[in-house]
Amino acid sequence: MVNMITKQIYYEDTYKKELDCEVISAEVGIDLTEVVLDQTIFYPEGGGQPSDQGKLEEAKVVSVRLIDGEIVHQVKGDLAEGQKVRALIDWERRYKFMKIHSAGHLLHDHLVGKYESLIPLKGNHGKKSFIEYEGSIEGSKEDIEKEVNDLLNRDLIIVTKVASFDELKKLCKFVPENLPKNKPLRMIQIGDFAPMPDGGVHVRSTKEIGKILIYSIDSDHGKVNVRYGVS
Numbered sequence: 001m002v003n004m005i006t007k008q009i010y011y012e013d014t015y016k017k018e019l020d021c022e023v024i025s026a027e028v029g030i031d032l033t034e035v036v037l038d039q040t041i042f043y044p045e046g047g048g049q050p051s052d053q054g055k056l057e058e059a060k061v062v063s064v065r066l067i068d069g070e071i072v073h074q075v076k077g078d079l080a081e082g083q084k085v086r087a088l089i090d091w092e093r094r095y096k097f098m099k100i101h102s103a104g105h106l107l108h109d110h111l112v113g114k115y116e117s118l119i120p121l122k123g124n125h126g127k128k129s130f131i132e133y134e135g136s137i138e139g140s141k142e143d144i145e146k147e148v149n150d151l152l153n154r155d156l157i158i159v160t161k162v163a164s165f166d167e168l169k170k171l172c173k174f175v176p177e178n179l180p181k182n183k184p185l186r187m188i189q190i191g192d193f194a195p196m197p198d199g200g201v202h203v204r205s206t207k208e209i210g211k212i213l214i215y216s217i218d219s220d221h222g223k224v225n226v227r228y229g230v231s
């Protein structure tokens with residue numbers, strides 16, 4: 001794996017909202033300019049968590065993606081190679097998605113602990129957040145909501161860190177085969193629950209999530225989909 005040019009400050013300090021950076025490259029496209037920075041606080045879309053938005057000086061950061069192992073900021077506005085820029089993320093948006101993503105993991109930890117035959121299939125932690133499993137869930141959405149919020153109120157610590165594929169294999173209950181090979185792997189652990197491979201950005205402890213809402217639990221053809229949100 002070739003090392004990424006950009007230093008991922010969003011992992012070192014998940015709560016950093018502003019940062020001075022330098023433009024390493026700026027490729028002007030039809031609508032957007034694709035900008036690579038020496039360091040960034042912008043989280044690129046991935047793992048079901050939406051990309052950050054915000055500003056680089058006056059230029060608007062529309063989307064941030066991991067392309068060929070580099071963090072590419074897709075920007076509306078003029079920026080040039082070598083330029084020093086002040087980065088500012090849309091913190092309200094970012095913090096909401098941090099809470100939604102952390103909530104999804106707490107809910108997952110609770111569900112796979114209670115219903116041991118569940119096998120995770122997919123999840124999304126954006127605007128229409130859900131997690132989906134092979135298997136079934138017997139409890140009502142009211143019961144699950146109460147149980148997961150009881151857990152949340154214990155204010156469990158959320159730890160995220162770098163982990164090798166071998167470590168993940170050893171520590172985690174589920175390790176998907178299709179883990180990205182173009183970036184260093186990471187994991188999340190909530191309280192004493194089993195760690196899980198995850199490259200997202202999360203809140204520090206579960207109480208920060210606020211409250212988890214379970215909107216629906218739908219079963220179909222041996223799959224169960226749980227829609228959830230936070231308030």
Ligand SMILES: [Zn+2]
Pocket residue numbers: 047048101105198199200
């Ligand atoms: Zn995740």
